[in-house]
Amino acid sequence: MALLHKFKISGGQVTYKSRFLGSDCYQANNEHSRIVVSEFGTVAMPDPCKNFFQRFLSRFEMPSESRPEPSDNDNVSFVTYKGDYYVSTETNFMHRIDPETLEAKEKVDWSKFIAVNGATAHPHNDPDGTTYNMGNSYTAKGATYNIIRVPPTKNSPEDTLEGATVLCSIPSVDKTKPSYYHSFAMSENYVVFIEQPIKMDLLKIVTGKMRGKGISDGVYWDPKRDTFFHLINKQTGKLSSVHYLTKALSTFHQINAFEQDGMLVMDMCASDDGQAINNYMVQNLRQSGEALDEVYNTMSRVFPRRFVLPLNVDHNTPIGKNLNTRPDSTATAIRISKEKVFCSYEELxxxxxxxxxxxxxxxxxxxxxxxxxxxxxxxxxxxxxxxxxxxxxxxxxxxxxxxxxxxxxxxxxxxxxxxxxxxxxxxxxxxxxxxxxxxxxxxxxxxxxxxxxxxxxxxxxxxxxxxxxxxxxxxx
The missing domain is CATH 2.40.128 (Lipocalin)
Structure with a gap:
């Protein structure tokens, strides 16, 4: 359950305060003294007080619209929108928080403002306070990735996400198996969506409850797929026609991105293995001694890397030549076809x-x-x-x-x-x-x-x- 912490430094003294987020998820679990709301890695088990037949049928009970109700257990990060503090996770629910008391003032649903089924816990802010984020949409036509823009100011004290818009929508190559992402990169003029081969099997996720499986059961790593960098112009909302790609990698957090000398330089923490999420299964965390050493020794390692993407690629750009002209960088960017540039990284x-x-x-x-x-x-x-x-x-x-x-x-x-x-x-x-x-x-x-x-x-x-x-x- 989301536990909020606050350290206050004032007059040479430090005070500490913590509070459980008063989410619907927390209230329901607390009331029943067990987990009754499914999370990413934990499926809510049937009530043990029911008889066998009732427990069996409860696996097939589905909320409205035949999909599991997303959790509002916002346990990932503190974020700001329009000067207000929120706690968030990766579902469509956030909670606006009083930063003094840590009390939740209200529950906010992204889907009430724009057509997304969730948003990341890692938005980016422009100097004027405009905030960018990403969220998925799932429709009968398949999954799309959406770039979200939230204006910097409120029209009233009660204002939350009013005025949020979808700047750009990017269709998933595989309509029923979109890529998982935890964050994205942003430079002065571009949002960069990193479509990595950590895939989400939507059918498995939707049917997880009846199969007794958590959401994580529907997330898998496909090392045969490339990773794509999608560049979206923040002013126009236009997706670049150039497809920047690299070999399969996984990334959870980017470090920084900036534009210089006609290049977009993007730094991130990345690994060649997309199995990192499995390191934190409960059965691994409970290990000790040699068993724990084995878990640790087989973990994927994450290191800082730099990619350099040339911004001025057109029909005159040569094929087969390294387009990264930065003398201080060993990263490469080679145009391999009319609209594709293959990138390799520099270790930082x-x-x-x-x-x-x-x-x-x-x-x-x-x-x-x-x-x-x-x-x-x-x-x-x-x-x-x-x-x-x-x-x-x-x-x-x-x-x-x-x-x-x-x-x-x-x-x-x-x-x-x-x-x-x-x-x-x-x-x-x-x-x-x-x-x-x-x-x-x-x-x-x-x-x-x-x-x-x-x-x-x-x-x-x-x-x-x-x-x-x-x-x-x-x-x-």
Whole structure:
């Protein structure tokens, strides 16, 4: 269940507050003292108090429109729309949150505003507050991927997603098996949708309840398919006629994207294996000793990569020639046919990163450097099933700085710029660190972003579970 956390730093003191999200999902599960709403990896089992025949029939009970009701358990990320804070997951439901009390003010349904069946928990913001996101639509004609645009301001205090529009719709190549995506990339003028070969079998997902299977049973990896980068112009909503592709890869989080010298440079955390989601099945997390080592040793590794996409491709562009003219990049972009450009990546790290199991949960100085050329990014190293180090990467020479302590597991690093900062890494890194082998010893860690040295920690005398994504709200 979604558990919201808040650290407040004021006057040299740190206070902590947490609250379970009062979702319909939470209320129903709490009322029955068991899981009654299906989630991504968990199927709601029939009521054990029913007799055998009743339990059998309950598997075939379906909500309206013959599809499972999506969960409103918004446990992935805090996001902002029109200056308001929401918590979200990947269904069509979000909750608007009071950032002071962490109380849910209202449940908001994307499908009441635009024709989508959900949206990602990783929107992007333009400097003026305009927000972009992605969501799927499922109709009798098949699945489509939709680029969503939400205006920056509200017309009234009660305004939520009013004015949201679908900027562009992209049909799935396989109408009944669209690609799964967790996020997308955005430069100054383009949204980049990464269509990867992690596929969703819609028939399996819709029939999951009667088969006693969770949504994850309908998600699979198809390594024989290529990965496509779809470029959508943010001003016109037009999809580029050039098909940029690369070999099969999986990506959950992008680092940054920017345009320079006629190229779109796109950095992401990626793997050549799309099985990462299986690492977190309960049967794996319950392992210990050699069995846990085997799970870890067979995990797919995620590393930072750079792709360079040429923007000015026309009928005069030569075929078979590397179009990446950036002297500082080893990535390639080769036009292989009239409308296709095949791309290979440049590694954004050296061999040292392999010692830390790769890098995920990337963060940058978003406010000043998102969609612009940048030098630094931060993330978690994964030598275990969860992050066990904090890492600062320097793109200038691909060097890195590391914070680590045995037995401590930090969360996603949040960059907070210093007031009136002039340098990209002038600020601090915030991370929640858990200590599973010691009771009630969680703390908020503060690192100097430049040196990556510890500045302070604020101990929290409660147990906090390992989480996903957060944000910093500067109210000073």
């Amino acid at each position: 790290h050296d061999e040292e990163l392999h010692k830390y199991g790769g890098l995920e949960f990337p963060q940058i100085n978003y406010a000043k450097y998102n969609t612009h050329p940048y030098r630094y990014f931060y993330g978690c190293g994964f030598r275990h099933l969860v992050g066990d180090t904090l890492i600062k990467m320097d793109l200038k020479d691909k060097s890195m700085k590391v914070w680590e302590q045995p037995g401590l597991y930090p969360s996603e690093p949040i960059f907070v710029p210093s007031p009136d900062s002039t340098e990209e890494d002038d600020g601090v890194i915030l991370s929640v660190v858990i200590t599973p082998n010691k009771d009630k010893s969680t703390f908020l860690l503060v690192l100097d972003a430049k040196s990556f040295k510890e500045l302070a920690r604020a101990d929290v005398p409660v147990n906090i579970p390992y989480g996903f994504h957060g944000t910093f709200n500067n109210t000073a």
